[in-house]
Amino acid sequence: MDLEARAHSEHPEALRLWLRLLTCTQLVEKQVRSRLREQFDTTLPRFDLMSQLERAPDGLKMNELSRRMMVTGGNVTGITDQLVAEGLVERVDVAGDRRAYRVRLTAKGRRLFHEMAHEHEQWIVSALQALSEREVTTLYKLLGKVKEHALAPTEPA
DSSP: OOGGGGOOTTSOHHHHHHHHHHHHHHHHHHHHHHHHHHHHSOOHHHHHHHHHHHTOTTOEEHHHHHHHHTSOHHHHHHHHHHHHHTTSEEEEEETTEEEEEEEEEOHHHHHHHHHHHHHHHHHHHHHTTTSOHHHHHHHHHHHHHHHHHHHSOOOOO
16 A cells, blocks of 8 residues: 555645655655666665765765765765775775765766666656656646745744
8 A cells, every 4th residue: 555545535635645746756766776676786875875976076075975865874884885895986085184085986886877877867757758748847846836835944933
């Protein structure tokens, strides 16, 4: 049973919409996880870490990676250790700080990430192909309004 099945017709439409959004997100994420595993023998957290590093060619410190990925340092360390062992990322010393290092993609890691990112993009496009281009644009704009409202400072009660 998916999250949307919890809603009933007497619930507010906004609640039913929220549950539908969550359900759709979970369904698409499940497909992405499965395809990453099948086609690249990797996981979504590994893909996410490599994605963060791809955006930072000079690399990122572990605490920056942890913050960007919104996970604990221990999670980032475990994933990084695996990727280092596979030659996909490397640790580079930080000048002036003997305790710190940056993690960055190796050339091999960058090539693999670009291949995975291309496939990932196609999977997402395919997952949304039930919508017309216009509907995608409209939904994007509408969700932008929801995001803007959610990020707006709230007035004290």
